Amino acid sequence: MDMTSRLVQLNAAYARAIDTEKFEDWPKLFADPCLYKVTTADNVAKGLESGIMYADSRGMLEDRVSALRKANIYERQRYRHIVGLPVVTGEAGGVATTETPFLIVRIMRDGAMAVFATGCYHDRVVADSSGALSFAERVVVCDGGRFDTLVAIPF
Template identity: 30%
Template sequence: MSTKITFEDWLALTQLYADYASAVDSGNWDLWPEFFTEKCVYRLQPRENHERGFPLATLSFTSKGMLKDRIYGIKETLFHDPYYQRHVVGTPVIRGVTAEQFICEANYAVFRTKLSDVSTVFNTGRYLDTVVRTPDGLKFASRECIYDSEMIPNSIIYPI
């Protein structure tokens, strides 16, 4: 893999990461699947399992259709205490570049605020991403959210 990247590509990648965080923090859940290709991977996995090569993940989806099903569940069938979330995402580090794709990673922290409670750190970790060029701009072909703690409070409802 070549390691050269143009300024325009770097800017587009940085904007993709910022737009993703803004979308999942907005509560407009229909925006989330549109950041992915039709055939994609979205996984939320504890760091220990990832480092040991264990396949067990908290969430694992393998298509945009599965992401849309998750959104339907969030909006229509899951019952939970509502909360807001706010992502703080580091600048993506580009690990590899080809004409078709970028291999990137970025640290993230997600803060959660329940309506009658103080904000807390909800989830921290890093994204391991494969980003591809499409006619509609850059999209995630794969997004692995590798979270640092084996303990997660209650359940994870919204996308990380």
């Protein structure tokens, strides 16, 4: 399978884990250590490093999942990811640098369906010895900077 097809599969698995609320599968798509961050295009343009979510290990991703399962209180909601086609912008030393656009619709408890976020995944993807791909880095660069009410579920 060519690289683009493998990346499409990886992104499909990523979206499916979140949208079907199999959140425990989500950290498994990352290498360990890794970088996962949710930020905005404006922060990236200004060189500002913070994220509304920030994890540098698979353990921190698992903690995001356990928090939304066990600790945090929020109104029932889920996401529908629409993920575009990945573009490979570079490949060196077994690391593919890719960009993939996304759109997230948030479905609220009361049935409202509205665009919650759009943006681009800026990824560094690696393959293990079996050839399986995972994210060494996924920086979620949101197009805008307004996050309505709260963000419990990862993007």
